[in-house]
Amino acid sequence: QSLEDCPLDEDEDAFQALGEEDEDIDQFNDDTFGAGAVDDDWQEAHERLAELEDKPVASREQDGPGGEDSDLLGEPEDTLAERLTRLVIDSELEDPAIMQAVQTRVPAQPGGLNSSIWDSSAVLRRIRGPLLTQEMPSVSVLDYALPQRPPQAREEERDPSERALPRRSSSPVIGSPPVWAVPIGTPPKQAAVPNFNQQILCPKPVHIRATLPQRYPAPYGERMSPNQLCNVPNSSLLGHPFPHSVSPVLTHLQRAQLLGGAQVKSLCPLCSAQAGRMSPSQFARVSGLVGSPLPSVNPKLLQGRVGQMMSPASGFRAFFGAPPAPPPSQPQHPPGPASHLQSLRPQPQMFRPDTTHLHPQHRRLLHQRQQQNRNQHRSLNGSVGDRGGHRSSHQERKDPYANLMLQREKDWVSKIQMMQLQSTDPYLDDYYYQNYFQKLEKLAAAEEVHGDGPKKERTKLITPQVAKLEHTYKPVQFEGSLGKLTVSSVNNPRKMIDAVVTSRSEDDETKEKQVRDKRRQTLVTIEKTYSLLLDVEDYERRYLLSLEGERPALMDERKQKICDMYDNLRGKAPGQERPSDDHFMQIMCIRKGKRLVARILPFLSPEQAADVLMATARNLPFLIKKDAQDEVLPCLLRPFSHVLYHLPLGTVTSLVQQLTNLPQSATASAPTNLHLTAVLQNKFGLSLLYLVLSRGEELQSSDTNTELMQDNQWTELMLMATRELLRIPQAALAKPVSTPSNLISLFSRYVDQQKLNLLETKL
Amino acid sequence: MNYMPGTASLIQDIDKKHLVLLRDGRTLIGYLRSIDQFANLVLHQTVERIHVGKKYGDIPRGIFVVRGENVVLLGEIDLEKESDTPLQQVSIEEILEEQRVEQQAKLESEKLKAQALKERGLSVPRADTLDEY
16 A cells, blocks of 8 residues: 555455455465464454543643643653653763753553553664764563554544554564554554554654644645645544643745744743753744743843854754654643642643654754753753853854754764774873973973963863773684684784895995995894884883882883994994094994984993094094084084083093094194195084183082193194184184184184184184 | 963854954855864855955855865954954955956966066976965
8 A cells, every 4th residue: 555545544344355355464464474473353453542542632631721731740641741851862872961851751561551562762763873872662562462442533633652563673573562562663563553653654753734723824834745744734633631632733935934043032931941941943933923021031042152062953944844743742841840830831832843854853953952951941040040051152042953953963073973982001101292282281380380370271181091901912723624724813914024134245245235234234223222212211200100010120221222222323333442433433424324313322331422523523524524404413523512511621622633633643744734624624523623712621620639631732733723724714613503602712822812812713 | 261371272262253364365254153173164145356456356155164184274363453444345346357357467466477587497496285375
């Protein structure tokens, strides 16, 4: 039977006519679903159910619109609200507001009546969205045993929520409740139960279009879909307690007008209260029609950001045009802190806009949202103070589309992002971030200490720390298998290539290859030394974090590493002496090598550092030449100066000697001291020279008891140095990084005033 | 609630007006409604803004769902400062026309450049095919 036909066929005749087909269909059912699927007469069940429907509808109609909330509460068939409540319980476990609101309503399981079977929450649970929990309530099969009921021709009075499908999923289980009582979600076989089936397809209970009184504009639902047809006006399909309810559905135009943010008054204060933060568009609709007695409530209602639970599906509103159905029934609000709401309820009117065309999940979400809004609004009204902070900006208030993203969803995304930040060793994984924030904190602490400036609250992101678990991964081993099976996974990747290192003989290689290899060797050495350096630099932090017992071990490790580094730098000579600077020079020719040396120097002992310094000074022209492109040598100045600070005069003297290459060897015929010239013409060289000289001067001036021998040497050197300095034209002199102040005093010892002035101008 | 301070998380940007630059060069302006972990964006009341010289034109586009990988950058628009700009807004037709003219001029110059290079025996550097702009 097609859907279109069903709603219209409500006669008993049609019923009977189709009865003949039942036999076949039952047989088909049997084949498909098994014996347990169809073991009872659906007609009987239907009749019984119809009977059930009549009772609550009748009782509700008796109550009339003025009914008390408490009565409705007591109603066993207060199905809709109840179910929604249950739904809320199931899926909105986290929201305390909702929990609070919901707790007071005990989901009653009336003995053997409609609600047990046609449990809407079950339906909604069937629709498994990402937000729903997977929980299924337990239903006893006995619940399905219904008292006999006469068939009901007109189905409209039934509460569609009761029509909603029971908890069974799409495929039947043998031994589960019989099909007549628990129809599987298959299209209706018989037209006899048109609305019944209709409800199954549109399980959302609250999509009723009640009659519109004359004064309301015609509903836009001229475009009635078959779904809508079954919810024809005048049908109290929902059987909600207030049959005179109105579903004001405005035209697009009206909605547009009202969306302009006009002051919105709610038609139904009750509904408005319930709806909480429903879209102003919704209110707008209503307000255009009837003034609200509750102006005070509305501004709050319109305020966006109380919070959070807005269904993402609400964005669909614009397309579907139908306002999301407000909470289905009045009885919903009584639970909990709703006393104030009762006072606001002069006229219980419900909007039940048609939402049949919406996807079941969408509908569910919409109602969820309303539920939450209702609850929130309850708390909103109850505790105004709490919400004060949320009225942040005017703009937010007017934004009808705000909070499409639920708080839960935001939390979810944030959770994912935090998960990505999980790390066992943040210093390893996220070094720069950690360092940066450490620096900031230090700055802040320093600021705090010095000045009494306003304490800036800088919230720090605390990244999740995961304990490092020792995993020993063992590849899966299969028993009883012939041979070794290759099982490779992420943790145990398979070895694809056997790369074997073959060392080539020296004879075969050409000169270039040798050079290249040597360079590569140097690079490898640099890298290894860098790893050692990073470890050594890290020891301080580790030291702080470690326990007392571990510390000596750490210190030893560190020392060892420093020694290794030094050996790497200077080249491990099998003999005691280190005759050649070659290894060191190789390293110093590479830019990274120079930086490496600069970083290592602070860790070396004074002797080792002096050694390095000497080697550098000795080969300075060579280094200068090599450094022409990189110009990285100046980075060494600072560590060198630190080293110099600790050097005794003797070392300093020899340093100067090395630097200036004075006295020149006898064989050197050139009148100019190339070595010194080169040094002087280079920024680094000159600066280094100045530093050394300055240090020497410092030592001399401070310590008067220096050995005569050294003094002579020094004096000689100085004399020669000054001579050279004077000789070199000023233009050729490089610009030093810094000119130490005591140089003048230094030179003043060795030269006369005239020359001193000259020197002064040069420097 | 301060979401993830010190990081570039978009959660705080939700429901605010943003300017989004896409990899294909389009500029979208809209209210950021929803995000996910890939920085896929849902923009509401989106407007595509075309800039040509000192003029710009807005084409209303409705709701955009942008895949995160296509976003070059995005930034919040200060609603107060939004209006004081030296740029002049024109109609859609006009801006599209301007754009077409500009594209044509660019093509012409490209062609001339290629020609000139070819004459000198040099090859035209090929742009990376992955990035259009």
